[in-house]
Amino acid sequence: MNATVTPTETINPLMLRIAELNVYYGESHILRDVDLSVPQGKMVCLIGRNGVGKTTLLKTIMGLLSPRSGDIEYANRSIVKTSTDKRARLGIGYVPQGREIIPRLSVKDNLLLGLEARPGGRKGNEEIPQSIFELFPVLETMLARMGGDLSGGQQQQLAIARALMGQPQLLLLDEPTEGIQPSIILEIEAAVRRIVETTGISVLLVEQHLHFVRQADYYYAMQRGGIVASGATAELSNAVIQEFLAV
Numbered sequence: 001m002n003a004t005v006t007p008t009e010t011i012n013p014l015m016l017r018i019a020e021l022n023v024y025y026g027e028s029h030i031l032r033d034v035d036l037s038v039p040q041g042k043m044v045c046l047i048g049r050n051g052v053g054k055t056t057l058l059k060t061i062m063g064l065l066s067p068r069s070g071d072i073e074y075a076n077r078s079i080v081k082t083s084t085d086k087r088a089r090l091g092i093g094y095v096p097q098g099r100e101i102i103p104r105l106s107v108k109d110n111l112l113l114g115l116e117a118r119p120g121g122r123k124g125n126e127e128i129p130q131s132i133f134e135l136f137p138v139l140e141t142m143l144a145r146m147g148g149d150l151s152g153g154q155q156q157q158l159a160i161a162r163a164l165m166g167q168p169q170l171l172l173l174d175e176p177t178e179g180i181q182p183s184i185i186l187e188i189e190a191a192v193r194r195i196v197e198t199t200g201i202s203v204l205l206v207e208q209h210l211h212f213v214r215q216a217d218y219y220y221a222m223q224r225g226g227i228v229a230s231g232a233t234a235e236l237s238n239a240v241i242q243e244f245l246a247v
């Protein structure tokens with residue numbers, strides 16, 4: 001992480017290391033020589049205005065897009081040639097932008113779908129761990145409801161909870177507070193911070209809300225598909241905030 005190596009960071013091994021990544025959509029060069037790392041047990045936030053390539057990066061980490069060049073290492077092994085399913089079973093959880101819960105399945109069945117990502121797959125007799133409801137109490141009261149009948153904020157909590165059901169070691173969250181009312185934003189923020197602090201899961205977050213961005217340990221700022229600034233969020237300057245966040 002360039003000039004910002006801290007003592008903590010040298011102790012924490014890297015959960016994710018992206019090096020010189022280049023991704024195209026057809027002939028459009030979207031990601032340009034992207035370098036980015038997520039230390040184990042830390043929360044890293046990727047910021048940048050609309051259309052700069054943040055979602056493209058998360059999709060490439062998940063294997064939904066193939067890079068033209070560069071490497072992605074997860075837990076010290078290259079995964080660029082690994083299938084999306086296998087990446088999920090290796091412990092990468094992904095909550096896509098727009099959440100994508102299944103509207104016509106109950107909350108409970110949406111959660112149980114998350115079991116598919118466990119290393120051994122789904123066995124059929126698993127229960128939903130109480131820790132999920134401690135993070136997102138509202139879900140426990142709505143298990144029988146259809147996913148599509150939940151509010152936007154509740155659907156987002158469901159999407160994060162479903163990813164946790166797969167017991168990930170790295171969680172990728174793409175704009176989890178987009179279009180969500182402020183009080184729920186604070187709840188989601190607190191839950192994500194708590195996940196990092198109590199489980200040791202590493203998080204790579206794409207986010208526009210400054211208050212949430214500040215919950216992260218480190219930030220990277222993206223512009224036109226390249227990383228143009230990075231460091232500790234404690235040192236986020238107003239200039240960086242104004243340039244890269246829609247505040």
Ligand SMILES: Nc1ncnc2c1ncn2[C@@H]1O[C@H](COP(=O)(O)OP(=O)(O)O)[C@@H](O)[C@H]1O
Nearest residue numbers: 025028030048049050051052053054055056057
């Ligand atoms: N399926 C696609 N085909 C072609 N271009 C795309 C596609 N999806 C996104 N793009 C383009 O790639 C760029 C980056 O998009 P995206 O990664 O979604 O940005 P962000 O998440 O930062 O808003 C944008 O210019 C967008 O128009």
Ligand SMILES: [Mg+2]
Nearest residue numbers: 054055056097
């Ligand atoms: Mg996006």
